[in-house]
Amino acid sequence: MRPAPRVAPGHPLVWRGGQREHTLPTLPSGHRALDRRLPGGGWPIGALTELQPARAGLGEFWLLLPALATITGQGGWCVLVNPPWLPYPPALRGHGIDLRRLLQVRTRNTAESLWACEQALRGARGGAVLAWPGQARDGAGFARLRRLQLAARDGRKSAFVFRAPGAARSSTPAPLCLGLDADDAGLRITILKCRGHHDTRPIHLRRPHDSATTATAPH
Amino acid sequence: MNGTWLAAVFPHLALDLATRDTAIDDQALAITEDMRGRPVVADCTATAEQLGVRVGMTVAAALAVASELVLCERQPGAEARALQRLAAWAYQFSGQVSLEPSTATLYLEIGGSRRLFGAPGPLREQLAHDLGVLGYRAMAGTAPTPAAARLAARQGLDIDSAEQLERYLARLPLAALGLEPSELRALRGMGFRHARELLRLPRPDLARRLGPALLERLDRLRGHRPDPRPPWRPPEHYRANLDLGTEVHEASGLVFPLQRMIREFCGVLRGGDHGVQSVDIELRLREGRQRLRLGLQAPGRDEARFMTLLRERLEHLQLSSPAVEITLQASRLLPFDAPATDLFGDSADIDSCLDPVLERLRARLGDDAVSGLGGVEEHRPEYSWRTPAPGADSPCPALPHRPAWLCQPPRPCVIADYQVLAGPERIETGWWDGRDCRRDYYVMRDPHGAALWVYREYKPAPGWYLHGIFG
Numbered sequence: 001m002r003p004a005p006r007v008a009p010g011h012p013l014v015w016r017g018g019q020r021e022h023t024l025p026t027l028p029s030g031h032r033a034l035d036r037r038l039p040g041g042g043w044p045i046g047a048l049t050e051l052q053p054a055r056a057g058l059g060e061f062w063l064l065l066p067a068l069a070t071i072t073g074q075g076g077w078c079v080l081v082n083p084p085w086l087p088y089p090p091a092l093r094g095h096g097i098d099l100r101r102l103l104q105v106r107t108r109n110t111a112e113s114l115w116a117c118e119q120a121l122r123g124a125r126g127g128a129v130l131a132w133p134g135q136a137r138d139g140a141g142f143a144r145l146r147r148l149q150l151a152a153r154d155g156r157k158s159a160f161v162f163r164a165p166g167a168a169r170s171s172t173p174a175p176l177c178l179g180l181d182a183d184d185a186g187l188r189i190t191i192l193k194c195r196g197h198h199d200t201r202p203i204h205l206r207r208p209h210d211s212a213t214t215a216t217a218p219h
Numbered sequence: 220m221n222g223t224w225l226a227a228v229f230p231h232l233a234l235d236l237a238t239r240d241t242a243i244d245d246q247a248l249a250i251t252e253d254m255r256g257r258p259v260v261a262d263c264t265a266t267a268e269q270l271g272v273r274v275g276m277t278v279a280a281a282l283a284v285a286s287e288l289v290l291c292e293r294q295p296g297a298e299a300r301a302l303q304r305l306a307a308w309a310y311q312f313s314g315q316v317s318l319e320p321s322t323a324t325l326y327l328e329i330g331g332s333r334r335l336f337g338a339p340g341p342l343r344e345q346l347a348h349d350l351g352v353l354g355y356r357a358m359a360g361t362a363p364t365p366a367a368a369r370l371a372a373r374q375g376l377d378i379d380s381a382e383q384l385e386r387y388l389a390r391l392p393l394a395a396l397g398l399e400p401s402e403l404r405a406l407r408g409m410g411f412r413h414a415r416e417l418l419r420l421p422r423p424d425l426a427r428r429l430g431p432a433l434l435e436r437l438d439r440l441r442g443h444r445p446d447p448r449p450p451w452r453p454p455e456h457y458r459a460n461l462d463l464g465t466e467v468h469e470a471s472g473l474v475f476p477l478q479r480m481i482r483e484f485c486g487v488l489r490g491g492d493h494g495v496q497s498v499d500i501e502l503r504l505r506e507g508r509q510r511l512r513l514g515l516q517a518p519g520r521d522e523a524r525f526m527t528l529l530r531e532r533l534e535h536l537q538l539s540s541p542a543v544e545i546t547l548q549a550s551r552l553l554p555f556d557a558p559a560t561d562l563f564g565d566s567a568d569i570d571s572c573l574d575p576v577l578e579r580l581r582a583r584l585g586d587d588a589v590s591g592l593g594g595v596e597e598h599r600p601e602y603s604w605r606t607p608a609p610g611a612d613s614p615c616p617a618l619p620h621r622p623a624w625l626c627q628p629p630r631p632c633v634i635a636d637y638q639v640l641a642g643p644e645r646i647e648t649g650w651w652d653g654r655d656c657r658r659d660y661y662v663m664r665d666p667h668g669a670a671l672w673v674y675r676e677y678k679p680a681p682g683w684y685l686h687g688i689f690g
Contacts, residue, residue: 099593182668
């Protein structure tokens with residue numbers, strides 16, 4: 001195959017398949033191996049990110065703790081909508097999170113969770129919203145997630161929605177969608193969707209109790 | 220004489236109060252009052268007038284021409300209270316407001332607010348318009364003296380100077396000066412027909428013929444003598460009442476009347492430079508009562524903010540029986556600090572930005588649904604966390620090796636398939652408060668790869684329990 005012609009490199013009208021879009025501002029995730037593979041080098045700001053752990057509790061919350069520490073450290077609010085268990089304050093503090101900037105919202109159903117999430121996204125600028133809208137099959141459909149995506153953009157926030165892995169096959173309005181699984185070596189992250197070209201190989205991260213010999217170091 | 224007064228006259232106050240919140244515009248309604256022991260029509264709607272009802276008619280005659288006429292007895296108490304509320308509302312335009320219940324008139328000294336609100340004309344128009352939005356028909360006028368402003372209000376005039384006032388008064392018929400009937404009769408008996416004939420007379424003559432009281436009143440009207448008015452003082456609490464007139468079955472039907480009440484209330488708050496942190500709304504139903512409270516994070520007076528909260532509440536409110544009356548009250552009017560905004564309109568303080576969100580979340584999900592997270596120095600994990608108010612500080616220890624999720628309460632588990640990663644860690648405390656325990660904590664991995672925080676309890680209830688997930 002002939003190499004691409006060397007005309008107009010970086011010309012705004014020429015888009016190359018290998019280019020990644022860097023239009024979204026990002027926030028470093030705090031995991032170097034992950035940042036290297038995420039478009040823009042971190043979690044998107046002003047957009048929805050969907051996380052699909054194979055099972056709840058694999059490390060999807062741990063994955064976000066460094067970002068939450070950064071955000072709360074800058075005075076931004078982090079709102080947790082209907083988390084599956086109690087976010088344990090001493091542990092969060094141990095990860096450098098400013099508890100004064102943490103907010104927990106309890107809801108009764110998926111509709112309320114999505115509503116609360118949107119309200120939180122449309123509120124004060126900056127910060128993050130983490131939502132566990134529940135497992136209802138049609139509860140977090142495309143249209144409702146699309147609202148969250150727009151709200152995140154308007155509020156310039158990072159929105160993280162945790163969904164069941166079954167949702168992987170359905171389309172999502174989130175610009176970034178990650179699948180999470182775990183084995184003895186650690187957390188295995190697959191980029192299911194992102195803007196621009198991406199590498200489909202999984203990313204391995206070593207969680208605090210994973211053995212150091214078999215997994216890639218987080219830093 | 221160097222003030223400017225605005226007078227707002229409410230010629231249809233009783234009728235406005237009776238009709239302003241019923242959705243029906245074209246109701247044939249008449250206000251009745253007792254005139255020498257007989258009920259007569261004091262005021263009526265345009266629809267009633269088309270049917271032939273006239274002000275001054277006896278009620279019997281009015282019912283004879285319009286059998287479907289709805290009668291409403293005049294309630295002086297309600298009118299006086301409405302005027303008080305209007306005074307409080309008007310306080311946002313002027314620091315000197317006084318009221319005259321006998322003529323249903325408000326007086327505002329606006330000379331001092333000229334720099335803030337501009338020329339009297341536009342301010343008068345805005346005031347009349349805003350009152351119209353609140354459901355009151357007002358006639359307003361401005362003049363150098365309060366008494367002259369009330370005369371000018373009948374024609375919606377702006378009288379700018381003493382000379383203009385003299386010319387204006389000179390053109391008026393005698394009857395328009397607002398004199399006592401006995402004085403008017405006496406003057407007519409002397410052959411006076413126009414105000415200019417009266418005003419042209421030398422003062423000693425006037426005093427001799429008519430007595431000092433009339434002279435004094437004329438002097439006040441023309442600004443030759445000060446006309447002090449008792450200033451109205453803003454109250455420390457607020458209460459407004461609204462009879463819905465009809466039965467409202469759906470909570471959504473309360474939005475419109477409540478919006479008006481809240482708009483009026485916010486005007487009052489602006490007037491007193493006050494804010495409130497909560498508004499209590501009591502609905503009197505056909506059977507029983509229902510109460511709701513709109514709470515703000517910090518003292519506020521923004522109508523839109525209250526309305527957002529209110530809509531949220533009404534959306535989920537079930538009326539157990541139809542509503543007939545609304546009472547809105549706020550007991551503590553607090554000093555209001557306008558939020559500092561930076562160059563781009565963003566609030567400088569990140570906390571205050573979140574306030575409207577907190578309020579909305581609480582209004583719909585309940586007060587307990589939103590909290591902060593904090594901790595206390597305590598060895599037993601299940602007692603070491605708190606849910607303080609959002610933004611509150613807590614003496615939370617930093618324990619990076621503990622799991623990010625806590626299972627609350629701990630639940631029994633089977634550890635057969637689990638692989639031990641770390642442990643044990645002994646936690647043994649609590650003999651002093653009767654919640655004694657002895658446990659060994661382990662970090663274990665389940666077959667799916669999740670790291671769990673599991674403990675073996677020796678006392679009080681031996682067994683294995685799942686207490687946290689490193690998730």
